[in-house]
Amino acid sequence: MQPLSLAHQFQGFAARTLLSLPDSLQVMLAGGQPVERDGYVLDPQVQHMLAMQRRMRRPHFHQLSVERARLEMEVNTRLLAPRAPVMQSVRGDRFEGPGGPIPLRIYRPHELPARAPATLYFHGGGFVVGGLESHDPVCRIVAHEARCVVVAVDYRLAPEHRFPAAADDAVAAFRHVAANAEALGIDAGRIAVAGDSAGGNLSAVVSLETRDDAVRPAFQLLIYPAVDLTMSFPSISSLGKGFFLEKPTLQWFMGHYLRSPEDGRDPRASPWFAEVAGAPPAAVFTAGFDPLRDEGAAYAGKLEAAGVAVTYTCHRSMFHGHISASGGLSKARPALSEMTAALRVALS
Incomplete structure (x- = not known):
């Protein structure tokens, strides 16, 4: 397994640090209001994580070539x-x-x-x-x-x-x-x-x-x-x-x-x-x-x-x-x- 780049290591460290904040701060940093669909309420950490991904403009797989998507999968899961x-x-x-x-x-x-x-x-x-x-x-x-x-x-x-x-x-x-x-x-x-x-x-x-x-x-x-x-x-x-x-x-x-x-x-x-x-x-x-x-x-x-x-x-x-x-x-x-x-x- 290839080691993560320094940039990706920093992203992982920063994400884990921010996700350790209290739930109230997670929601505030993610936009201020809890997210609800079909009677389900999104976990504050997940809400904040998704907001961070949007701010970082992380691409979705369908926006990438197959080869690049496979590399992105390896990074995302680590x-x-x-x-x-x-x-x-x-x-x-x-x-x-x-x-x-x-x-x-x-x-x-x-x-x-x-x-x-x-x-x-x-x-x-x-x-x-x-x-x-x-x-x-x-x-x-x-x-x-x-x-x-x-x-x-x-x-x-x-x-x-x-x-x-x-x-x-x-x-x-x-x-x-x-x-x-x-x-x-x-x-x-x-x-x-x-x-x-x-x-x-x-x-x-x-x-x-x-x-x-x-x-x-x-x-x-x-x-x-x-x-x-x-x-x-x-x-x-x-x-x-x-x-x-x-x-x-x-x-x-x-x-x-x-x-x-x-x-x-x-x-x-x-x-x-x-x-x-x-x-x-x-x-x-x-x-x-x-x-x-x-x-x-x-x-x-x-x-x-x-x-x-x-x-x-x-x-x-x-x-x-x-x-x-x-x-x-x-x-x-x-x-x-x-x-x-x-x-x-x-x-x-």
Whole structure:
């Protein structure tokens, strides 16, 4: 991992310092009035952070080239990244996927049994940005707090590799880990899938595509998942401006990932359009100020209606991507621990 530039290090230090001020000052510095939408009140730290981003004129991904957006993702996820616990081991691996070698990063925390539960983690980033580095702190926290091996999957990105490349890689990665569980020191009966945003989408896809496998996911942790790539739910528009993830950015992601608008209704792209009966137990987490909020809530409801054991939680004052900023946002860190606790209980 390349070190942050001095300018970015200063930005991170300044942001953390300003975000440590009392809530009343956060709101004052952000414009003076709390922000409310749909009965949800935006967290004062988040409000101030978003105001700082506007003052700094930080670009949105859709305003950048793909290459520049990927660099911006690496910086964004490190400025307020949570403190990452030390692992017993972190090692790279790879296997032959449907389109070539797929890199993996395997995290093993201290004091796990020889045959430990495991979680495949699929990173967010709209199928276009993100990777092993952007979600390294989150993967370490998941491994440490959920007491499991974490296998992070570096699936192929668009637009170089459009749908269904990411879905194919995600399913192949689960089957690879399941088939090689003993060699990896993993209990094949306790392998979960987890991911945020696009990674939540891939976790849901894997959970559905492997229902008839001899080994299937024991649990799915869906963190503000993108489950309807047709973008038909109301919060896409009502929260599509001013809360970090913008509607034009979502359109930019979909334009790069999908081969055509018709792909958006394919269940392997949009689990919302799938028959979900028989899916593994799930925990779905959304954020009150996330354009993906409504589809995540609806998908949890669809799982429940199909007889799947599911818990649903909306972190009402948070925004899309808050787990990656949980090193600077006081309410985001407990939210991340709530997610890891659900995973730990499911795998125990």
